[in-house]
Amino acid sequence: MSTRIFGSGIRRREDPRLITGSATYTDDLTLPRMVHAAMLRSPHAHARVTSIDTGKAAAAPGVVAVYTHADTEGGLQPAPCAWLLPDSDLKIASYHCLAKDVVRYVGDIVAVVVAQSRYQAEDALELIDVGYEPLPAVTDPEAAAAEGAPRLHDEIAGNQAFHWKVAGGDVDAAFAGADVVVKDRIIQQRLIPNAMEPRAALASYVGATGELTVWNTTQNPHIVRFLTSLVMGLSEDKIRVIAPEVGGGFGSKIAAYPADFLTMFCSRKLGRPVKWTETRSENYQATTHGRDHVQQVELAAKQDGTLLGLRCTVHAGMGAYLSTAAPGIPTILHGLMLSGVYTLPAVHEDVYGVYTNGTPVEAYRGAGRPEATFMLERMMDVLAARLDMDPADVRRKNLIPKFDDGHDVVTSLTYDSGDYPGALDKVLSHADYSGLRARQKAGPVNGTYTGLGLATYVEICGLGPSQVAGAIGFQGGLWESAIVRFHPSGKVHVFIGASPHGQGEETTFAQIVGSELGVDPQDVKVFHGDTDNTPMGWGTYGSRTTAVGGAALALTARKIRDKAKVIAAHLLEAAVEDMDYEDGKFFVKGAPDQHKTIGDIALMANVAWNMPKGVEAGLEASTFYDPPNFTFPFGAHLAVVEVDAETGAVTLKRYVALDDCGPQINPVIVEGQVHGGVVQGVGQALWEEAVYDEGGQLVTGSMLDYALPRADLLPDIEVLSTVTPSPHHPLGVKGIGEAGTIASTAAVYNAVMDALRPLGVTSVRMPLTPERVWQAIQDARQAKG
Amino acid sequence: MTVPVSITVNGERYDREVEPRLLLVHFLREVIGSTGTKVGCDTSQCGACTVLLDGISLKSCTALAVQADGAEVTTIEGLAAGDALHPLQDAFWEKHGLQCGFCTPGMIMASHELLRVTADPSDAQIRHGLEGNMCRCTGYQNIVRAVRQAAGTTAGQR
Numbered sequence: 001m002s003t004r005i006f007g008s009g010i011r012r013r014e015d016p017r018l019i020t021g022s023a024t025y026t027d028d029l030t031l032p033r034m035v036h037a038a039m040l041r042s043p044h045a046h047a048r049v050t051s052i053d054t055g056k057a058a059a060a061p062g063v064v065a066v067y068t069h070a071d072t073e074g075g076l077q078p079a080p081c082a083w084l085l086p087d088s089d090l091k092i093a094s095y096h097c098l099a100k101d102v103v104r105y106v107g108d109i110v111a112v113v114v115a116q117s118r119y120q121a122e123d124a125l126e127l128i129d130v131g132y133e134p135l136p137a138v139t140d141p142e143a144a145a146a147e148g149a150p151r152l153h154d155e156i157a158g159n160q161a162f163h164w165k166v167a168g169g170d171v172d173a174a175f176a177g178a179d180v181v182v183k184d185r186i187i188q189q190r191l192i193p194n195a196m197e198p199r200a201a202l203a204s205y206v207g208a209t210g211e212l213t214v215w216n217t218t219q220n221p222h223i224v225r226f227l228t229s230l231v232m233g234l235s236e237d238k239i240r241v242i243a244p245e246v247g248g249g250f251g252s253k254i255a256a257y258p259a260d261f262l263t264m265f266c267s268r269k270l271g272r273p274v275k276w277t278e279t280r281s282e283n284y285q286a287t288t289h290g291r292d293h294v295q296q297v298e299l300a301a302k303q304d305g306t307l308l309g310l311r312c313t314v315h316a317g318m319g320a321y322l323s324t325a326a327p328g329i330p331t332i333l334h335g336l337m338l339s340g341v342y343t344l345p346a347v348h349e350d351v352y353g354v355y356t357n358g359t360p361v362e363a364y365r366g367a368g369r370p371e372a373t374f375m376l377e378r379m380m381d382v383l384a385a386r387l388d389m390d391p392a393d394v395r396r397k398n399l400i401p402k403f404d405d406g407h408d409v410v411t412s413l414t415y416d417s418g419d420y421p422g423a424l425d426k427v428l429s430h431a432d433y434s435g436l437r438a439r440q441k442a443g444p445v446n447g448t449y450t451g452l453g454l455a456t457y458v459e460i461c462g463l464g465p466s467q468v469a470g471a472i473g474f475q476g477g478l479w480e481s482a483i484v485r486f487h488p489s490g491k492v493h494v495f496i497g498a499s500p501h502g503q504g505e506e507t508t509f510a511q512i513v514g515s516e517l518g519v520d521p522q523d524v525k526v527f528h529g530d531t532d533n534t535p536m537g538w539g540t541y542g543s544r545t546t547a548v549g550g551a552a553l554a555l556t557a558r559k560i561r562d563k564a565k566v567i568a569a570h571l572l573e574a575a576v577e578d579m580d581y582e583d584g585k586f587f588v589k590g591a592p593d594q595h596k597t598i599g600d601i602a603l604m605a606n607v608a609w610n611m612p613k614g615v616e617a618g619l620e621a622s623t624f625y626d627p628p629n630f631t632f633p634f635g636a637h638l639a640v641v642e643v644d645a646e647t648g649a650v651t652l653k654r655y656v657a658l659d660d661c662g663p664q665i666n667p668v669i670v671e672g673q674v675h676g677g678v679v680q681g682v683g684q685a686l687w688e689e690a691v692y693d694e695g696g697q698l699v700t701g702s703m704l705d706y707a708l709p710r711a712d713l714l715p716d717i718e719v720l721s722t723v724t725p726s727p728h729h730p731l732g733v734k735g736i737g738e739a740g741t742i743a744s745t746a747a748v749y750n751a752v753m754d755a756l757r758p759l760g761v762t763s764v765r766m767p768l769t770p771e772r773v774w775q776a777i778q779d780a781r782q783a784k785g
Numbered sequence: 786m787t788v789p790v791s792i793t794v795n796g797e798r799y800d801r802e803v804e805p806r807l808l809l810v811h812f813l814r815e816v817i818g819s820t821g822t823k824v825g826c827d828t829s830q831c832g833a834c835t836v837l838l839d840g841i842s843l844k845s846c847t848a849l850a851v852q853a854d855g856a857e858v859t860t861i862e863g864l865a866a867g868d869a870l871h872p873l874q875d876a877f878w879e880k881h882g883l884q885c886g887f888c889t890p891g892m893i894m895a896s897h898e899l900l901r902v903t904a905d906p907s908d909a910q911i912r913h914g915l916e917g918n919m920c921r922c923t924g925y926q927n928i929v930r931a932v933r934q935a936a937g938t939t940a941g942q943r
Contacts, residue, residue, distance in 0.1 A: 018886030021821020021861035028820035247887030502885025679924030703830035
């Protein structure tokens with residue numbers, strides 16, 4: 001492996017088109033005869049639809065068609081849920097693309113208008129007259145599970161979508177024998193992902209061929225094609241899904257959405273291209289949300305801080321319908337991670353997935369793991385406070401010691417490799433933790449309290465072995481694929497099944513090929529996101545593209561190298577066993593001066609004038625890589641905050657992030673992933689929350705009301721790393737996309753609680769807005785008397 | 786009802802009939818097909834649609850096309866001089882100031898304004914100057930680095 005290319009922070013290959021405005025996102029596309037769709041969405045959280053009059057809209061200028069549910073009967077199946085969680089009494093409510101009789105969240109689609117222009121389509125929406133009979137609504141997951149709650153779906157009792165458990169060890173004995181038990185109720189508030197590019201679909205159905213082409217803002221075009229075939233009743237070979245430039249996803253572009261299927265339906269009905277692009281307001285209402293847990297947690301420990309057991313009950317709000325991958329998020333990706341980086345002898349968790357009158361909840365950056373990490377890391381600090389120990393010491397006491405090749409935890413997972421104590425120590429020494437603690441002990445300065453917050457974490461990435469996917473009810477495989485093709489010039493085309501949308505794999509994957517085969521990454525072009533022109537793959541989410549797709553690519557490059565070696569041996573009139581390879585050159589051992597470059601071999605293989613006997617022409621290979629296990633990146637983060645006790649305002653003063661994702665292909669890209677990830681987690685701790693009022697109206701329905709992180713609110717993040725390769729990955733790499741988000745919410749929250757401890761505050765609901773912090777300080781003062 | 790407008794975009798004049806309610810950003814994207822400028826919200830928060838109107842930055846979703854009648858608009862597509870990137874574009878590339886790229890056109894145009902007004906800004910001034918532009922990918926840190934790098938050049942004057 002050439003270290004010059006692997007590990008080099010080269011400029012990204014995708015950037016020239018992005019910085020010049022020449023990149024093409026879905027909404028940038030225009031096709032001949034194209035018309036525009038707009039969706040009429042329910043203004044009620046829960047209501048019976050008593051009538052729909054589309055007459056005026058249909059007669060409005062420019063309007064081509066108006067459709068309601070009745071028009072789609074037989075032509076459009078409900079949007080499927082594709083993660084059929086086993087052993088959980090899963091109950092899937094039909095998610096009709098156009099609401100049938102009842103609307104169940106603000107944003108449920110009631111009608112679609114197609115018109116010559118977008119302005120005309122939106123004008124016509126206002127002319128549709130819908131009769132609603134409002135029904136009682138419930139948006140809080142605990143309240144929705146309570147007796148007497150409004151029922152969303154007639155056939156589903158208690159609004160219970162599923163009840164899933166994870167158990168390991170003897171948790172009752174652990175609690176019975178504990179010196180200390182700490183408890184907390186944690187609200188993982190509902191979040192809105194806010195990818196900067198709104199979702200969009202452009203569908204073009206050609207009746208003469210029966211073929212449907214869809215450009216879609218998706219993280220997983222191959223899955224969209226598969227689900228489209230089910231919903232539209234077309235065979236897969238007739239469907240082409242293209243993810244052009246995609247402007248971020250963070251989980252919100254995993255799902256296959258009703259609006260996308262409706263756009264396809266309209267195109268099929270009309271026999272012409274139809275484009276739909278959501279407004280940001282629609283995005284807030286109807287593009288999937290994240291988190292939304294109510295967690296009751298108990299942690300049992302010995303007096304010296306040794307953990308004995310964790311017991312918890314989670315009510316996870318799923319929204320009105322189960323989105324594509326939704327059931328797996330608060331369960332598999334959450335519950336199985338409850339041992340974290342610690343030796344935990346016993347665990348028991350009940351997770352209740354609950355239908356609520358809210359937007360469907362899906363994966364959102366971290367997807368289940370931030371909710372697990374926060375739970376555990378918060379409880380570690382609560383335990384430390386109870387035992388009057390330093391939070392770093394409680395962690396040290398319980399960290400799993402360094403391991404290189406497999407460690408079993410109580411939730412039945414086998415972590416691949418880790419050095420958790422090493423990560424924590426490096427962060428503490430970099431930040432001068434003891435010095436910070438000493439300064440904190442000096443007390444507040446002018447009413448400003450300093451707090452330190454730690455989060456040590458491990459996450460599950462590289463999803464995952466397909467056999468496991470089947471066992472956990474994921475309705476697909478989780479392998480990835482790659483094709484590497486050398487042209488006669490020695491330039492390379494790579495085709496992958498994964499679908500990056502900002503992460504930079506056009507660069508890092510070129511670096512993989514470059515380092516494996518000694519070619520310049522500038523000569524490697526990576527193709528992705530087109531189901532007709534790339535091999536099958538399962539998509540970009542769960543920090544899996546490099547962890548799984550990168551492995552497929554590395555193994556493919558090695559196949560190319562093996563073939564090239566045979567050709568080189570023939571050209572050099574040597575035996576294959578006598579050949580050596582270094583940095584793109586093949587030579588007889590001990591004679592590097594007489595060599596053939598990979599470029600020489602590419603030319604020969606393509607013209608095939610002088611090939612070894614029995615060797616095919618061409619220099620191309622492919623791999624379908626199904627990983628033997630997940631990967632487990634880990635790290636330790638430290639936040640330093642100041643809290644103004646008079647105003648409740650929190651200022652993030654310092655942030656130190658150490659993330660170990662294994663060897664870094666491009667450290668600049670890794671650092672960028674950490675920056676963005678950390679800030680998203682900070683956003684949850686301090687600013688972000690999707691709020692519904694009692695009637696189920698989304699109060700934070702625009703960027704005016706939903707507080708996104710802004711440039712002026714943040715310090716520079718100090719990024720550190722250690723390198724612990726995964727023993728089972730061909731390159732040792734683990735994944736970095738979600739790491740920052742998984743740790744940072746807990747680190748910042750713990751820091752604020754640490755600052756507020758002298759004031760008697762022990763818990764504040766996120767986000768930690770000045771108002772909430774100030775109120776908590778007042779409440780604590782009053783309680784003290 | 787439509788009204789005639791004459792708007793020069795990146796040095797090229799466009800004479801078109803438009804509805805009075807047409808937003809400038811839709812004029813750019815839909816009427817003349819200049820799709821480099823993005824729409825990321827509907828409340829003028831995100832800044833993805835930032836362009837220069839007669840050299841001064843403007844969120845092009847906050848203006849009507851008719852208000853730009855007779856004006857010169859510069860978009861991300863007009864920033865480079867032929868194949869030579871503008872120093873801000875080069876700095877965003879060099880400093881990894883973008884990931885998905887969707888906020889980038891607006892972010893670069895807003896940075897242009899920042900450097901026009903403050904030639905050599907501090908990090909705090911850069912962060913303050915870009916508070917009206919949302920990025921969900923980068924955490925802003927590398928955007929700040931990029932603007933700082935470009936500040937050493939004549940980025941704001943070009």
